[in-house]
Amino acid sequence: MIMRSKLLLPLIAIAIILVAAAAAGCTSMNGGTGLSSGDRPSSYGESWNGPQVAPQYPGAYDSKSSGTAGVAPVPTASGEAYSDIGNRKVIMTASIQIETTKFNESVDKVRFLATSTGGYVQSSSMNMYDQNRRSSTITIKVPQSAYEQTLSEIRKLGTVKSDSSTGSDVTLQYVDVESRLKNLRAEEARLIDIMDQAKNVTEILAVERELSRVQGEIESYQARLNVLNSQIDFSTITVYVTEPEPVVSYDWGIGDAVTEAVHAFVGMIGGLIVLTGYLIPLVLYLALGLAALYLLIRGALWLYKRSQNRKTEAAEEKKERPEEKK
Template sequence: MKFNTKGFLFTIFITIVLLSGCGSKSENYDPAPAPMPTPSSPAESPREVPRFDSDEQVSNESILLSTDRKIIHTKNILMETLDFDAAREDVNMLVNQYAGYIENADITGTGINNRFNGNRSAYYKFRIPTERMTLFVEDLMALGNVTQENSSAEDVTLQYFDLDARIKSLVIKEERLLNLLEQGTELKDIIELEKSLADTRYEIESYISRLSRLENQVSFGTVTLNLREVIEITEIKDPPKTFREKVSSGFIDSVETVKNIIVETVIFIIVILPYVIVLGILLLIYLIVKKYYKAKSKTGSTKEINKKEDK
Protein backbone atom coordinates (compact mmCIF):
# COMPACT_ATOMS: atom_id res chain seq x y z
CA MET A 1 0.00 0.00 0.00
CA LYS A 2 1.42 3.34 -1.01
CA PHE A 3 1.54 6.05 1.76
CA ASN A 4 -0.30 9.28 0.78
CA THR A 5 1.98 12.07 2.00
CA LYS A 6 -0.15 14.98 0.72
CA GLY A 7 -3.26 13.70 2.45
CA PHE A 8 -1.45 13.24 5.75
CA LEU A 9 -0.06 16.79 5.65
CA PHE A 10 -3.48 18.21 4.77
CA THR A 11 -5.04 16.42 7.73
CA ILE A 12 -2.43 17.83 10.11
CA PHE A 13 -3.02 21.36 8.78
CA ILE A 14 -6.79 21.17 9.28
CA THR A 15 -6.29 19.90 12.85
CA ILE A 16 -3.95 22.80 13.75
CA VAL A 17 -6.40 25.38 12.36
CA LEU A 18 -9.28 23.94 14.36
CA LEU A 19 -7.25 23.90 17.57
CA SER A 20 -6.18 27.50 17.05
CA GLY A 21 -9.78 28.61 16.62
CA CYS A 22 -10.88 26.99 19.89
CA GLY A 23 -7.99 28.56 21.81
CA SER A 24 -8.82 31.99 20.41
CA LYS A 25 -12.43 31.69 21.50
CA SER A 26 -11.34 30.69 24.98
CA GLU A 27 -8.97 33.64 25.43
CA ASN A 28 -11.41 36.25 24.08
CA TYR A 29 -14.29 35.17 26.43
CA ASP A 30 -15.62 38.18 28.34
CA PRO A 31 -18.26 37.65 31.03
CA ALA A 32 -21.40 39.74 30.95
CA PRO A 33 -20.96 43.08 32.72
CA ALA A 34 -22.79 43.72 36.00
CA PRO A 35 -26.08 45.52 35.54
CA MET A 36 -25.91 49.26 36.13
CA PRO A 37 -28.20 50.73 38.71
CA THR A 38 -31.43 51.94 37.29
CA PRO A 39 -33.41 54.97 38.39
CA SER A 40 -35.91 52.63 40.01
CA SER A 41 -33.26 51.34 42.45
CA PRO A 42 -30.94 54.24 43.33
CA ALA A 43 -27.85 53.73 45.49
CA GLU A 44 -28.40 54.26 49.27
CA SER A 45 -27.51 57.79 50.41
CA PRO A 46 -25.78 58.46 53.79
CA ARG A 47 -28.05 59.08 56.87
CA GLU A 48 -28.51 62.69 57.75
CA VAL A 49 -27.51 63.67 61.29
CA PRO A 50 -30.09 65.95 62.95
CA ARG A 51 -28.80 69.37 63.90
CA PHE A 52 -30.08 71.63 66.67
CA ASP A 53 -30.08 75.35 67.05
CA SER A 54 -27.78 76.98 69.57
CA ASP A 55 -30.76 78.00 71.73
CA GLU A 56 -31.86 74.38 72.09
CA GLN A 57 -28.42 73.37 73.32
CA VAL A 58 -28.76 75.58 76.40
CA SER A 59 -30.10 73.10 78.94
CA ASN A 60 -29.87 72.19 82.58
CA GLU A 61 -26.37 70.82 82.05
CA SER A 62 -25.04 74.23 81.09
CA ILE A 63 -26.51 75.67 84.27
CA LEU A 64 -24.93 72.93 86.39
CA LEU A 65 -21.56 73.54 84.73
CA SER A 66 -21.62 77.20 85.70
CA THR A 67 -19.28 78.34 88.45
CA ASP A 68 -22.06 80.00 90.44
CA ARG A 69 -23.40 76.82 92.02
CA LYS A 70 -26.09 77.14 94.69
CA ILE A 71 -25.44 74.57 97.44
CA ILE A 72 -27.06 74.23 100.88
CA HIS A 73 -24.58 72.88 103.46
CA THR A 74 -25.72 71.11 106.64
CA LYS A 75 -23.64 69.71 109.53
CA ASN A 76 -24.90 67.66 112.51
CA ILE A 77 -22.76 67.13 115.63
CA LEU A 78 -23.33 65.07 118.80
CA MET A 79 -20.96 66.11 121.58
CA GLU A 80 -20.32 65.39 125.27
CA THR A 81 -18.96 67.73 127.92
CA LEU A 82 -18.00 67.55 131.58
CA ASP A 83 -18.60 71.28 132.17
CA PHE A 84 -22.00 72.06 130.66
CA ASP A 85 -22.16 75.74 131.67
CA ALA A 86 -18.68 76.56 130.35
CA ALA A 87 -19.40 74.74 127.08
CA ARG A 88 -22.59 76.77 126.55
CA GLU A 89 -20.72 80.04 127.07
CA ASP A 90 -17.99 78.99 124.65
CA VAL A 91 -20.58 78.03 122.04
CA ASN A 92 -22.31 81.42 122.25
CA MET A 93 -18.98 83.26 121.96
CA LEU A 94 -17.99 81.13 118.98
CA VAL A 95 -21.22 81.87 117.11
CA ASN A 96 -20.73 85.63 117.59
CA GLN A 97 -17.09 85.36 116.54
CA TYR A 98 -18.04 83.86 113.17
CA ALA A 99 -20.87 86.37 112.54
CA GLY A 100 -23.58 83.72 112.80
CA TYR A 101 -26.75 83.48 114.82
CA ILE A 102 -28.70 80.92 116.84
CA GLU A 103 -31.91 80.01 115.05
CA ASN A 104 -33.15 77.61 117.71
CA ALA A 105 -32.05 76.53 121.20
CA ASP A 106 -33.63 74.02 123.59
CA ILE A 107 -32.15 73.10 127.00
CA THR A 108 -33.49 70.28 129.19
CA GLY A 109 -32.52 68.93 132.60
CA THR A 110 -31.58 70.70 135.83
CA GLY A 111 -28.11 69.40 136.53
CA ILE A 112 -25.94 66.40 136.92
CA ASN A 113 -26.65 66.25 140.67
CA ASN A 114 -30.41 66.02 140.21
CA ARG A 115 -31.22 62.34 140.12
CA PHE A 116 -34.78 62.50 138.85
CA ASN A 117 -34.44 65.14 136.15
CA GLY A 118 -31.30 63.65 134.65
CA ASN A 119 -28.24 65.25 133.13
CA ARG A 120 -28.62 68.44 131.17
CA SER A 121 -28.66 68.51 127.40
CA ALA A 122 -28.90 71.31 124.86
CA TYR A 123 -30.00 71.32 121.25
CA TYR A 124 -28.77 74.18 119.07
CA LYS A 125 -29.42 75.13 115.48
CA PHE A 126 -26.86 77.63 114.18
CA ARG A 127 -26.79 79.60 110.92
CA ILE A 128 -23.23 80.37 109.91
CA PRO A 129 -21.93 82.16 106.77
CA THR A 130 -21.05 79.45 104.26
CA GLU A 131 -17.52 80.71 103.64
CA ARG A 132 -16.75 80.49 107.40
CA MET A 133 -18.61 77.27 108.14
CA THR A 134 -15.61 74.90 107.89
CA LEU A 135 -13.52 76.85 110.40
CA PHE A 136 -16.52 77.25 112.71
CA VAL A 137 -17.13 73.50 112.78
CA GLU A 138 -13.47 72.80 113.56
CA ASP A 139 -13.49 75.20 116.53
CA LEU A 140 -16.86 73.92 117.71
CA MET A 141 -15.73 70.29 117.75
CA ALA A 142 -12.73 71.28 119.87
CA LEU A 143 -15.04 72.33 122.74
CA GLY A 144 -15.97 68.76 123.78
CA ASN A 145 -15.87 65.09 122.96
CA VAL A 146 -17.54 64.45 119.60
CA THR A 147 -19.25 61.05 119.49
CA GLN A 148 -21.05 61.45 116.17
CA GLU A 149 -21.03 63.78 113.18
CA ASN A 150 -22.48 63.84 109.68
CA SER A 151 -22.80 66.38 106.90
CA SER A 152 -24.78 66.89 103.71
CA ALA A 153 -24.76 69.20 100.70
CA GLU A 154 -27.85 69.83 98.57
CA ASP A 155 -27.38 71.35 95.12
CA VAL A 156 -30.29 73.73 94.40
CA THR A 157 -28.78 75.44 91.36
CA LEU A 158 -31.57 74.34 88.99
CA GLN A 159 -34.27 75.32 91.46
CA TYR A 160 -32.64 78.73 92.03
CA PHE A 161 -32.35 79.65 88.33
CA ASP A 162 -35.81 78.28 87.62
CA LEU A 163 -37.32 80.63 90.21
CA ASP A 164 -35.28 83.52 88.84
CA ALA A 165 -36.49 82.84 85.29
CA ARG A 166 -40.11 82.59 86.44
CA ILE A 167 -39.86 85.95 88.19
CA LYS A 168 -38.41 87.66 85.09
CA SER A 169 -41.13 86.15 82.90
CA LEU A 170 -43.87 87.28 85.28
CA VAL A 171 -42.41 90.80 85.47
CA ILE A 172 -42.63 91.04 81.66
CA LYS A 173 -46.21 89.77 81.85
CA GLU A 174 -47.00 92.41 84.48
CA GLU A 175 -45.65 95.20 82.27
CA ARG A 176 -47.76 94.01 79.33
CA LEU A 177 -50.88 93.85 81.49
CA LEU A 178 -50.22 97.40 82.71
CA ASN A 179 -49.92 98.64 79.12
CA LEU A 180 -53.17 96.89 78.17
CA LEU A 181 -54.85 98.32 81.24
CA GLU A 182 -53.88 101.85 80.23
CA GLN A 183 -55.34 101.29 76.77
CA GLY A 184 -58.51 99.58 77.99
CA THR A 185 -61.85 101.39 77.63
CA GLU A 186 -64.53 98.80 78.34
CA LEU A 187 -65.36 98.00 81.96
CA LYS A 188 -65.44 94.25 81.37
CA ASP A 189 -61.94 94.25 79.90
CA ILE A 190 -60.59 96.44 82.69
CA ILE A 191 -61.97 94.08 85.38
CA GLU A 192 -60.41 91.04 83.67
CA LEU A 193 -57.07 92.81 83.28
CA GLU A 194 -57.03 93.92 86.93
CA LYS A 195 -57.79 90.35 88.04
CA SER A 196 -54.96 88.96 85.89
CA LEU A 197 -52.64 91.69 87.16
CA ALA A 198 -53.45 90.86 90.81
CA ASP A 199 -52.81 87.13 90.20
CA THR A 200 -49.52 87.89 88.44
CA ARG A 201 -48.30 90.13 91.26
CA TYR A 202 -49.22 87.45 93.83
CA GLU A 203 -47.17 84.89 91.89
CA ILE A 204 -44.24 87.30 91.67
CA GLU A 205 -44.27 87.92 95.43
CA SER A 206 -44.54 84.18 96.13
CA TYR A 207 -41.58 83.35 93.89
CA ILE A 208 -39.52 86.23 95.31
CA SER A 209 -40.19 84.92 98.83
CA ARG A 210 -39.09 81.40 97.86
CA LEU A 211 -36.01 82.76 96.10
CA SER A 212 -35.05 84.86 99.14
CA ARG A 213 -35.44 81.86 101.43
CA LEU A 214 -33.28 79.80 99.09
CA GLU A 215 -30.61 82.52 98.97
CA ASN A 216 -30.55 82.63 102.78
CA GLN A 217 -30.10 78.87 103.01
CA VAL A 218 -27.26 79.02 100.47
CA SER A 219 -25.52 82.02 102.07
CA PHE A 220 -25.81 80.66 105.63
CA GLY A 221 -25.04 77.01 106.29
CA THR A 222 -26.90 75.09 109.01
CA VAL A 223 -25.06 73.50 111.94
CA THR A 224 -26.98 71.50 114.56
CA LEU A 225 -25.37 70.66 117.90
CA ASN A 226 -26.65 68.17 120.46
CA LEU A 227 -24.65 68.89 123.61
CA ARG A 228 -24.93 66.41 126.52
CA GLU A 229 -23.62 66.72 130.07
CA VAL A 230 -21.87 63.56 131.28
CA ILE A 231 -19.97 62.40 134.34
CA GLU A 232 -17.42 60.49 132.29
CA ILE A 233 -16.36 61.00 128.71
CA THR A 234 -17.29 58.12 126.42
CA GLU A 235 -14.24 56.27 125.21
CA ILE A 236 -14.54 55.31 121.57
CA LYS A 237 -13.00 51.87 121.09
CA ASP A 238 -12.28 49.94 117.97
CA PRO A 239 -14.70 47.02 117.44
CA PRO A 240 -13.29 43.58 118.37
CA LYS A 241 -12.03 41.57 115.42
CA THR A 242 -10.86 38.14 116.64
CA PHE A 243 -12.97 35.53 118.44
CA ARG A 244 -11.02 36.03 121.66
CA GLU A 245 -11.50 39.78 121.56
CA LYS A 246 -15.24 39.40 120.93
CA VAL A 247 -15.67 36.99 123.88
CA SER A 248 -13.62 39.21 126.17
CA SER A 249 -15.51 42.32 125.12
CA GLY A 250 -18.89 40.62 125.60
CA PHE A 251 -17.94 39.37 129.09
CA ILE A 252 -16.70 42.80 130.18
CA ASP A 253 -19.89 44.44 128.87
CA SER A 254 -22.02 41.93 130.80
CA VAL A 255 -20.10 42.58 134.03
CA GLU A 256 -20.50 46.34 133.53
CA THR A 257 -24.23 45.93 132.93
CA VAL A 258 -24.71 43.82 136.11
CA LYS A 259 -22.66 46.32 138.10
CA ASN A 260 -24.74 49.22 136.82
CA ILE A 261 -27.97 47.40 137.68
CA ILE A 262 -26.78 46.73 141.24
CA VAL A 263 -25.61 50.32 141.68
CA GLU A 264 -28.87 51.73 140.33
CA THR A 265 -30.90 49.41 142.58
CA VAL A 266 -28.96 50.43 145.71
CA ILE A 267 -29.30 54.10 144.82
CA PHE A 268 -33.04 53.64 144.25
CA ILE A 269 -33.46 51.97 147.65
CA ILE A 270 -31.50 54.73 149.38
CA VAL A 271 -33.51 57.42 147.62
CA ILE A 272 -36.92 55.96 148.53
CA LEU A 273 -35.87 54.96 152.10
CA PRO A 274 -37.17 58.21 153.71
CA TYR A 275 -40.54 57.71 152.03
CA VAL A 276 -40.64 54.11 153.27
CA ILE A 277 -39.84 55.22 156.83
CA VAL A 278 -42.59 57.85 156.79
CA LEU A 279 -45.11 55.42 155.34
CA GLY A 280 -44.06 52.82 157.96
CA ILE A 281 -44.62 55.29 160.80
CA LEU A 282 -48.02 56.27 159.46
CA LEU A 283 -48.96 52.61 159.08
CA LEU A 284 -47.82 51.87 162.65
CA ILE A 285 -49.89 54.76 164.01
CA TYR A 286 -52.90 53.53 162.05
CA LEU A 287 -52.53 50.00 163.47
CA ILE A 288 -52.14 51.31 167.05
CA VAL A 289 -55.24 53.52 166.75
CA LYS A 290 -57.21 50.70 165.17
CA LYS A 291 -56.15 48.29 167.92
CA TYR A 292 -57.03 50.86 170.58
CA TYR A 293 -60.56 51.43 169.28
CA LYS A 294 -61.05 47.72 168.78
CA ALA A 295 -60.04 47.02 172.41
CA LYS A 296 -62.21 49.84 173.66
CA SER A 297 -65.20 48.54 171.72
CA LYS A 298 -64.61 45.05 173.14
CA THR A 299 -64.42 46.38 176.72
CA GLY A 300 -67.68 48.28 176.30
CA SER A 301 -69.45 45.18 175.04
CA THR A 302 -68.17 43.13 178.01
CA LYS A 303 -69.49 45.69 180.51
CA GLU A 304 -72.94 45.69 178.92
CA ILE A 305 -73.07 41.90 179.07
CA ASN A 306 -72.10 41.94 182.81
CA LYS A 307 -74.82 44.49 183.57
CA LYS A 308 -77.43 42.35 181.91
CA GLU A 309 -76.32 39.30 183.88
CA ASP A 310 -76.48 41.24 187.18
CA LYS A 311 -80.08 42.24 186.46
Protein backbone atom coordinates in the same frame (compact mmCIF):
# COMPACT_ATOMS: atom_id res chain seq x y z
CA MET B 1 -62.96 106.81 69.07
CA ILE B 2 -64.65 103.78 67.47
CA MET B 3 -61.71 103.35 65.09
CA ARG B 4 -59.24 103.40 68.01
CA SER B 5 -61.25 100.74 69.85
CA LYS B 6 -61.32 98.57 66.76
CA LEU B 7 -57.56 98.93 66.42
CA LEU B 8 -56.88 98.22 70.11
CA LEU B 9 -58.96 95.05 70.27
CA PRO B 10 -56.70 93.15 67.82
CA LEU B 11 -53.68 94.61 69.60
CA ILE B 12 -54.89 93.23 72.96
CA ALA B 13 -55.66 89.86 71.39
CA ILE B 14 -52.15 89.69 69.91
CA ALA B 15 -50.63 90.65 73.29
CA ILE B 16 -52.57 87.90 75.07
CA ILE B 17 -51.41 85.36 72.46
CA LEU B 18 -47.80 86.51 72.98
CA VAL B 19 -48.17 86.18 76.77
CA ALA B 20 -49.55 82.64 76.42
CA ALA B 21 -46.72 81.73 74.05
CA ALA B 22 -44.14 83.12 76.51
CA ALA B 23 -45.65 81.09 79.34
CA ALA B 24 -45.58 77.94 77.20
CA GLY B 25 -41.96 78.64 76.30
CA CYS B 26 -41.11 79.01 80.02
CA THR B 27 -42.66 75.62 80.74
CA SER B 28 -40.82 73.87 77.91
CA MET B 29 -37.50 75.51 78.86
CA ASN B 30 -37.70 74.06 82.37
CA GLY B 31 -38.05 70.51 81.08
CA GLY B 32 -41.66 70.07 82.09
CA THR B 33 -40.91 70.50 85.79
CA GLY B 34 -43.01 73.65 86.11
CA LEU B 35 -46.18 74.09 88.08
CA SER B 36 -49.66 74.19 86.63
CA SER B 37 -51.97 77.08 87.46
CA GLY B 38 -53.63 74.89 90.05
CA ASP B 39 -50.28 74.18 91.72
CA ARG B 40 -49.22 77.83 91.98
CA PRO B 41 -50.33 79.98 94.89
CA SER B 42 -53.01 82.43 93.83
CA SER B 43 -51.84 85.29 96.04
CA TYR B 44 -48.95 86.44 98.14
CA GLY B 45 -48.83 84.87 101.59
CA GLU B 46 -49.95 81.38 100.55
CA SER B 47 -47.27 78.78 101.03
CA TRP B 48 -45.80 77.08 97.95
CA ASN B 49 -44.34 73.70 98.69
CA GLY B 50 -43.05 73.24 95.17
CA PRO B 51 -41.07 70.23 94.07
CA GLN B 52 -39.09 69.23 97.15
CA VAL B 53 -36.76 66.90 95.25
CA ALA B 54 -35.22 68.31 92.10
CA PRO B 55 -35.74 65.91 89.17
CA GLN B 56 -32.79 64.45 87.38
CA TYR B 57 -31.97 65.99 84.03
CA PRO B 58 -30.28 64.33 81.07
CA GLY B 59 -26.60 64.84 80.69
CA ALA B 60 -25.84 65.17 84.37
CA TYR B 61 -22.81 62.94 83.83
CA ASP B 62 -21.81 63.02 80.21
CA SER B 63 -18.23 61.90 79.72
CA LYS B 64 -18.61 61.75 75.92
CA SER B 65 -19.53 65.38 75.47
CA SER B 66 -17.06 66.90 77.94
CA GLY B 67 -14.32 64.33 78.05
CA THR B 68 -14.57 64.09 81.85
CA ALA B 69 -17.25 62.91 84.22
CA GLY B 70 -18.71 66.06 85.74
CA VAL B 71 -21.83 68.02 86.52
CA ALA B 72 -23.69 69.25 83.49
CA PRO B 73 -24.36 73.00 83.32
CA VAL B 74 -27.79 74.13 84.46
CA PRO B 75 -29.24 77.02 82.43
CA THR B 76 -30.31 80.11 84.33
CA ALA B 77 -33.02 82.61 83.50
CA SER B 78 -30.46 84.84 81.76
CA GLY B 79 -29.11 82.01 79.59
CA GLU B 80 -25.98 81.51 81.69
CA ALA B 81 -25.10 78.13 83.21
CA TYR B 82 -23.94 76.80 86.58
CA SER B 83 -20.95 75.02 85.10
CA ASP B 84 -19.15 74.06 88.32
CA ILE B 85 -19.99 72.88 91.81
CA GLY B 86 -19.17 76.28 93.31
CA ASN B 87 -22.13 77.85 91.48
CA ARG B 88 -24.67 75.27 92.59
CA LYS B 89 -27.32 76.08 95.17
CA VAL B 90 -26.89 73.77 98.18
CA ILE B 91 -28.65 73.91 101.57
CA MET B 92 -26.28 72.61 104.27
CA THR B 93 -27.46 71.12 107.58
CA ALA B 94 -25.51 69.43 110.38
CA SER B 95 -26.19 67.69 113.68
CA ILE B 96 -23.49 67.10 116.30
CA GLN B 97 -23.55 65.80 119.90
CA ILE B 98 -20.85 66.89 122.32
CA GLU B 99 -20.21 65.42 125.78
CA THR B 100 -18.29 67.74 128.09
CA THR B 101 -17.68 68.47 131.77
CA LYS B 102 -17.64 72.22 131.01
CA PHE B 103 -21.34 72.41 130.29
CA ASN B 104 -22.06 76.12 130.79
CA GLU B 105 -18.87 77.18 129.04
CA SER B 106 -19.64 74.97 126.03
CA VAL B 107 -23.21 76.26 125.69
CA ASP B 108 -21.98 79.86 125.80
CA LYS B 109 -19.29 79.04 123.24
CA VAL B 110 -21.84 77.65 120.76
CA ARG B 111 -23.90 80.83 121.10
CA PHE B 112 -20.79 82.95 120.60
CA LEU B 113 -19.80 81.01 117.46
CA ALA B 114 -23.21 81.75 115.94
CA THR B 115 -23.15 85.50 116.56
CA SER B 116 -19.43 86.05 115.89
CA THR B 117 -19.72 84.63 112.36
CA GLY B 118 -22.66 86.85 111.47
CA GLY B 119 -25.31 84.24 112.25
CA TYR B 120 -27.82 83.86 115.04
CA VAL B 121 -29.32 81.39 117.53
CA GLN B 122 -32.56 80.00 116.13
CA SER B 123 -33.65 78.02 119.20
CA SER B 124 -32.28 76.78 122.52
CA SER B 125 -33.49 74.49 125.32
CA MET B 126 -32.09 72.75 128.42
CA ASN B 127 -33.34 69.90 130.63
CA MET B 128 -32.23 67.47 133.33
CA TYR B 129 -32.11 63.72 132.92
CA ASP B 130 -30.39 60.60 134.37
CA GLN B 131 -28.64 61.31 137.72
CA ASN B 132 -29.22 65.09 137.42
CA ARG B 133 -27.14 65.37 134.26
CA ARG B 134 -27.83 68.45 132.14
CA SER B 135 -28.54 68.45 128.44
CA SER B 136 -28.94 71.38 126.05
CA THR B 137 -30.13 71.53 122.44
CA ILE B 138 -29.04 74.61 120.46
CA THR B 139 -29.94 75.27 116.82
CA ILE B 140 -27.85 77.98 115.18
CA LYS B 141 -27.73 79.59 111.74
CA VAL B 142 -24.32 80.51 110.33
CA PRO B 143 -23.23 81.86 106.94
CA GLN B 144 -22.38 79.02 104.57
CA SER B 145 -18.85 80.40 104.23
CA ALA B 146 -18.32 79.81 107.98
CA TYR B 147 -20.07 76.42 108.07
CA GLU B 148 -17.03 74.11 108.14
CA GLN B 149 -15.02 76.37 110.46
CA THR B 150 -17.91 76.55 112.94
CA LEU B 151 -18.26 72.77 112.96
CA SER B 152 -14.53 72.43 113.56
CA GLU B 153 -14.70 74.77 116.57
CA ILE B 154 -17.72 72.93 118.01
CA ARG B 155 -15.89 69.58 117.81
CA LYS B 156 -13.17 71.03 120.05
CA LEU B 157 -15.62 71.64 122.92
CA GLY B 158 -15.63 68.04 124.15
CA THR B 159 -16.01 64.41 123.15
CA VAL B 160 -17.93 64.02 119.89
CA LYS B 161 -20.60 61.34 120.40
CA SER B 162 -22.28 61.76 117.01
CA ASP B 163 -21.66 63.93 113.97
CA SER B 164 -23.56 64.22 110.68
CA SER B 165 -23.63 66.74 107.85
CA THR B 166 -25.87 66.78 104.76
CA GLY B 167 -26.28 68.97 101.71
CA SER B 168 -29.48 69.35 99.70
CA ASP B 169 -28.93 70.49 96.11
CA VAL B 170 -31.78 72.84 95.12
CA THR B 171 -30.16 74.27 91.99
CA LEU B 172 -32.89 73.10 89.61
CA GLN B 173 -35.63 74.31 91.91
CA TYR B 174 -33.87 77.66 92.31
CA VAL B 175 -33.36 78.10 88.56
CA ASP B 176 -36.99 77.14 87.90
CA VAL B 177 -38.30 79.78 90.32
CA GLU B 178 -35.83 82.37 89.03
CA SER B 179 -36.82 81.69 85.40
CA ARG B 180 -40.53 81.89 86.12
CA LEU B 181 -40.00 85.14 87.99
CA LYS B 182 -38.16 86.67 85.04
CA ASN B 183 -40.89 85.67 82.57
CA LEU B 184 -43.60 86.98 84.87
CA ARG B 185 -41.82 90.34 85.15
CA ALA B 186 -41.59 90.53 81.35
CA GLU B 187 -45.29 89.71 81.13
CA GLU B 188 -46.01 92.43 83.69
CA ALA B 189 -44.10 95.00 81.62
CA ARG B 190 -46.03 94.06 78.45
CA LEU B 191 -49.37 94.35 80.24
CA ILE B 192 -48.41 97.77 81.60
CA ASP B 193 -47.57 98.93 78.04
CA ILE B 194 -50.93 97.64 76.81
CA MET B 195 -52.75 99.42 79.65
CA ASP B 196 -51.04 102.70 78.74
CA GLN B 197 -52.40 102.38 75.19
CA ALA B 198 -55.92 101.32 76.19
CA LYS B 199 -58.62 104.01 75.92
CA ASN B 200 -61.73 101.96 76.63
CA VAL B 201 -62.81 101.22 80.22
CA THR B 202 -63.62 97.61 79.35
CA GLU B 203 -60.17 97.09 77.88
CA ILE B 204 -58.50 98.72 80.89
CA LEU B 205 -60.41 96.52 83.35
CA ALA B 206 -59.53 93.37 81.41
CA VAL B 207 -55.84 94.27 81.39
CA GLU B 208 -55.97 95.21 85.09
CA ARG B 209 -57.37 91.80 86.02
CA GLU B 210 -54.60 90.02 84.14
CA LEU B 211 -51.99 92.39 85.57
CA SER B 212 -53.24 91.78 89.13
CA ARG B 213 -52.95 88.01 88.63
CA VAL B 214 -49.42 88.32 87.25
CA GLN B 215 -48.29 90.63 90.06
CA GLY B 216 -49.71 88.21 92.65
CA GLU B 217 -47.67 85.37 91.14
CA ILE B 218 -44.58 87.59 91.07
CA GLU B 219 -44.91 88.25 94.80
CA SER B 220 -45.42 84.55 95.55
CA TYR B 221 -42.39 83.43 93.54
CA GLN B 222 -40.28 86.26 94.96
CA ALA B 223 -41.18 85.12 98.49
CA ARG B 224 -40.20 81.55 97.58
CA LEU B 225 -36.91 82.79 96.12
CA ASN B 226 -36.21 84.78 99.30
CA VAL B 227 -36.76 81.65 101.42
CA LEU B 228 -34.40 79.63 99.23
CA ASN B 229 -31.75 82.36 99.40
CA SER B 230 -32.03 82.44 103.20
CA GLN B 231 -31.69 78.65 103.46
CA ILE B 232 -28.74 78.63 101.07
CA ASP B 233 -26.90 81.60 102.58
CA PHE B 234 -27.33 80.44 106.20
CA SER B 235 -26.57 76.83 107.08
CA THR B 236 -28.32 75.12 110.00
CA ILE B 237 -26.32 73.42 112.78
CA THR B 238 -28.05 71.60 115.65
CA VAL B 239 -25.77 71.05 118.66
CA TYR B 240 -26.57 68.67 121.53
CA VAL B 241 -24.43 69.38 124.62
CA THR B 242 -24.55 66.78 127.42
CA GLU B 243 -22.71 66.12 130.66
CA PRO B 244 -20.89 62.78 131.13
CA GLU B 245 -21.94 60.16 133.64
CA PRO B 246 -20.39 60.67 137.11
CA VAL B 247 -17.30 58.53 137.73
CA VAL B 248 -17.80 55.99 140.55
CA SER B 249 -14.65 55.24 142.57
CA TYR B 250 -14.26 51.75 144.08
CA ASP B 251 -11.19 52.60 146.22
CA TRP B 252 -12.26 52.10 149.86
CA GLY B 253 -10.42 53.39 152.94
CA ILE B 254 -11.15 53.73 156.67
CA GLY B 255 -12.37 57.28 156.20
CA ASP B 256 -14.72 56.20 153.44
CA ALA B 257 -15.97 53.29 155.58
CA VAL B 258 -16.70 55.61 158.53
CA THR B 259 -18.43 58.07 156.24
CA GLU B 260 -20.52 55.31 154.70
CA ALA B 261 -21.43 53.99 158.19
CA VAL B 262 -22.45 57.45 159.41
CA HIS B 263 -24.53 58.01 156.30
CA ALA B 264 -26.16 54.59 156.73
CA PHE B 265 -26.90 55.26 160.42
CA VAL B 266 -28.36 58.68 159.70
CA GLY B 267 -30.39 57.17 156.91
CA MET B 268 -31.67 54.43 159.22
CA ILE B 269 -32.66 56.96 161.92
CA GLY B 270 -34.39 59.06 159.33
CA GLY B 271 -36.21 55.99 158.06
CA LEU B 272 -37.33 55.06 161.58
CA ILE B 273 -38.62 58.57 162.18
CA VAL B 274 -40.59 58.48 158.96
CA LEU B 275 -41.88 54.98 159.80
CA THR B 276 -42.92 56.13 163.28
CA GLY B 277 -44.77 59.05 161.78
CA TYR B 278 -46.71 56.62 159.60
CA LEU B 279 -47.30 54.09 162.43
CA ILE B 280 -48.54 56.46 165.17
CA PRO B 281 -51.93 57.12 163.55
CA LEU B 282 -52.25 53.43 162.69
CA VAL B 283 -51.49 52.39 166.29
CA LEU B 284 -54.01 54.88 167.65
CA TYR B 285 -56.74 53.62 165.34
CA LEU B 286 -55.86 50.03 166.23
CA ALA B 287 -55.93 50.79 169.99
CA LEU B 288 -59.32 52.46 169.71
CA GLY B 289 -60.65 49.52 167.76
CA LEU B 290 -59.36 47.00 170.30
CA ALA B 291 -60.80 49.02 173.20
CA ALA B 292 -64.20 49.13 171.53
CA LEU B 293 -64.06 45.39 170.86
CA TYR B 294 -63.07 44.73 174.49
CA LEU B 295 -66.00 46.78 175.79
CA LEU B 296 -68.41 44.97 173.50
CA ILE B 297 -67.20 41.56 174.68
CA ARG B 298 -67.36 42.62 178.35
CA GLY B 299 -70.86 43.94 177.88
CA ALA B 300 -71.99 40.75 176.17
CA LEU B 301 -70.53 38.61 178.95
CA TRP B 302 -72.20 40.78 181.62
CA LEU B 303 -75.56 40.43 179.94
CA TYR B 304 -75.07 36.70 179.57
CA LYS B 305 -74.18 36.24 183.25
CA ARG B 306 -77.10 38.39 184.32
CA SER B 307 -79.54 36.32 182.30
CA GLN B 308 -78.09 33.14 183.77
CA ASN B 309 -78.44 34.49 187.30
CA ARG B 310 -82.06 35.36 186.72
CA LYS B 311 -82.77 31.89 185.41
CA THR B 312 -81.16 30.36 188.50
CA GLU B 313 -83.13 32.59 190.84
CA ALA B 314 -86.35 31.73 189.06
CA ALA B 315 -85.66 28.01 189.37
CA GLU B 316 -84.96 28.32 193.09
CA GLU B 317 -88.19 30.23 193.64
CA LYS B 318 -90.16 27.46 191.97
CA LYS B 319 -88.62 24.89 194.27
CA GLU B 320 -89.45 26.90 197.42
CA ARG B 321 -93.14 27.42 196.57
CA PRO B 322 -94.25 23.71 196.72
CA GLU B 323 -92.58 23.34 200.13
CA GLU B 324 -94.50 26.31 201.54
CA LYS B 325 -97.83 24.81 200.38
CA LYS B 326 -97.18 21.61 202.30
